[in-house]
Amino acid sequence: MTSTLLPPAPAAAAALSSPRRRRTGLGRRRQLTGALLALPAIALLGIFFLWPLTRTVFMSFFDWPMLGAAEFAGLDNYAKAFTDAEFLRAVGFTLVYTALTTPLLLVVGFGLALLVSRRTRAARFFQTIYFLPVVIGLASGSFLWLFMWQSDVGPTTQLLGSLGLVDPAKNIFADYWGALLIVVGMVTWKVAGLQMLLLLSGLQSIPVEVNEAARMDGATGWQVFKHVTLPLLRPTLALVLVFSVAGSLLAFDQFYILTTGGPANSTITAVYQIYRTSFIQFDLGYGAALSLLLMLVLGLVSAVQMLLLRNSDHS
Amino acid sequence: MSAIIATPISAAPRRPEARSTQPVLPRVAWWVISVCLAVLFLYPLWVMVSQISVEDFLSFADGAGGLSVASSLGNSIFVSVLATAVTVLVSTLAGYAFSRLPFPGSKAVFFVTLITFMVPFQAIITPLYLVLRDIGLSNNLVGLSLVIATFNLPLGIFLMRNSFAAIPATLEEAALIDGSSTLGALWRIMLPVALPGVVSTALLAFFAAWNEFFATLILITDQAQYTLPVSLGILSAGTNNAVDWGLMQAGVAITVIPCIVIYLVLQKYYVAGLLSGSVK
Structure with a gap:
């Protein structure tokens, strides 16, 4: 050239x-x-990524305690995973959590994006505010919400209690749905801004002429949205979906801090269970096998994303 | 962009912005909804700020077991600065190599880098712990920083490679003709032009390192070495299961406020990095 x-x-x-x-x-x-x-x-990727990745595969075929000799176990760890009630329960809960957060984040993120998609100074101001929680860590956000919703002392509990909406003396975290909904609320608050930003950049990359052409052909606002905006937005939607699905499948911090897996181990996620297996029960080989199964699922999610993106190129 | 393209098409003066925004919501409703949502989004931050008291900040320095907000803050700053520096340096060099100095196998290496993007590090954390033990960096803030930097590398390399690839080749050629070495051209000519990419990479790396929880929790076993996000829960745990909520929220504020200030000041670069890193 x-x-x-x-x-x-x-x-x-x-x-x-x-x-x-x-x-x-x-x-x-x-x-x-x-x-x-x-x-x-x-060098860095070799030492801190490829080497441990290889070791994960290797360890998953062994009965490998934290201290002491490892023993070859063949496929036992994998066989165990499919009959382990604790692990299956954690997988089930992770799926429930993912099924709850993904559509919620998508709807809220989309709503926010449509709201701030005007090119005015005020819209940009609100965009900055809705995005603010994204830069806060998941851990600090969790500690903040843990305090907000404490019984008796929590400001939010007190506020809602004075309005008669909740019983301020009741420990919300002791209830499965109470604990789960607080986590979902915190994550929505923290992540919706990111979804908004991604969808907004997708919306703004659609040329104004396309919408206007559809308008001139007599399409209503809803028809333009359904037949023009949504199809053109498909790659962005796929990306946003995969972000929230992958994020939810890997959830750990928020449950470790807000619910500590309770009540009665009912909010233990897949990563949480891997953590317990490896670092509390010190069963490293089994932990490695569970990690690989998790990796497989996330690989499938990425593959589905590729598929969605490829289809959108042709349509 | 679309506005620039639109001008020659329509001869009559018009305002495409005003037209495309007018439909769904009337002005008043838009303001009411936007403000209500803003109150909801800001409420938790208001709770945090309203809880801060002078006593909590005074008790920062003394803590049990060598753990205090002050020492955790020191650890957090150390890890974030080191991890950010390593990420920026390594991904600048690699990004330059991948975009300008292709070598045999460089395509394959870049492909492996992008795969790292898809593998969650939570899945390889156990062997990572063993690897750090083997190379004598277990329970060590330098080891933790290198791990965090490694998992920021794919995004960093991707951003820097794109930043360098966007610069016209003639610029580098001119520098080389003037007698610059390859590294001299990178440092004096290319890097200043690619600076926005460097800032984006640095910001994303810093936020990731500053807020990292899981890796610290597992790779660091000595409480005195904990960074802020991990120490918040332990710091505030008093005797008899009583939690000092005031102290905890003061710690949360110390963790959160730097992020918000940096974001508000450098928003442009942070958003640009996020978008080009995810949408491509």
């Missing part, structure tokens, strides 16, 4: 634009520099 842009190029520039053919020495030096510059990244 550069050679077509610069027809009367001096010799040096010509050599640079095709370094491999003209001067192998220079080309090889650039290759070597490139490899050297990429080396720190390769």
Whole structure:
């Protein structure tokens, strides 16, 4: 490309634009520099990603205690996972949580995006406010909500109690649905802004002319939304969905802090159960097998995303 | 962008913004809904701010078992700064290599980097613990920082590679003709142009490191080394299961306020990084 842009190029520039053919020495030096510059990244990814990943696969075939000798166990760990009531319960709960949060986040995020999609200063101001909780950590957000909803001392409990909406003396976290809904509320507060931002950038990338053309052809607002906006927004929708599904399947912090898995271990998620297996029961081999199963599920989610995106290219 | 394209099409002056926004909600309703939602979104932050008292901040320095808000804050700053520095440095170098200095196998390496994107680190945390033990970095803030940096690398490399790829090749060629070395061209010519990408990478890495909970909880076993998000719960646990909520909220405020300030100041870069990192 550069050679077509610069027809009367001096010799040096010509050599640079095709370094491999003209001067192998220079080309090889650039290759070597490139490899050297990429080396720190390769080293870090090798040590802290590929090595542990390989070890996870290896360990999953062993009975591997934290201390003491490991013993080959074949596929026992995997077989155990499918009959382990505690793990299956955690998987079931994770699915319930995912099924609750995903549509909620999508609807709230979409609503916020439509609300702030006007190109005015006020809209940009509200956009900043709705996005604020996204930059707060999941852990600090959880500690904040833990305090808000405490019985007796929590400001939110007191406020709603004075309005007669809840009993301020009752511990909401002791109830399965109470605890779950507080987590869902916290996550919606914290993540909806991100979904809003992604959907907003999708909405704003749709050319104004497309909507206007549909309007001129006599389409109503709802018809434009359904037949023009939604189909054009499909890649963004797929992305937003995968974000929230993957995030929910990997949930840990919010339950560890807000519910500590209770009441009676009813809000233990898949990652929480892996944590308990590896670091409380010290059954590392079984923990590794569970981790790989989790990875498999997330791989499937990514594959579905690819599929959705590919279809959208053709339609 | 669309406005620029729209101008030549319509001869008569018009305002596409006003037209495209007018349908669904009338002005008053829009304001009422927006303000109500803003109150809901800001309410938890107001709760946090309203709980802060001077005594809680004074009790920051002394804590049981070597754990105090002050020391946790120090640990958090150390981990976040180191992890951010490593992420920015390593992904700048690698991003430059992948976009400008292709070497045999560089495509494959970049592909592996993108796969890391899809594997949740929660899934490999147990062997990570063993790896850190093997290389003598267990229970060590440097080890934790390197792990956090590694899991920020895919996004960082992706952002930096795109930043460098967007710069016209002639700029680098001009520098090389003027006698710059490859690294000299990167440092003096390319990096200043790619600075927005560097800032985005740094911000995303910093927020991820500052707010990391799971990795710290598992890789750090010594309470004195805990970062803020992990120590918040333990700090406020008093005797007889009584929780010092005031102290906890003061700790939450210390954790949250820097994030909000940085976000408000550098919003443009943070949002740009998030969008180009996810939407591509």
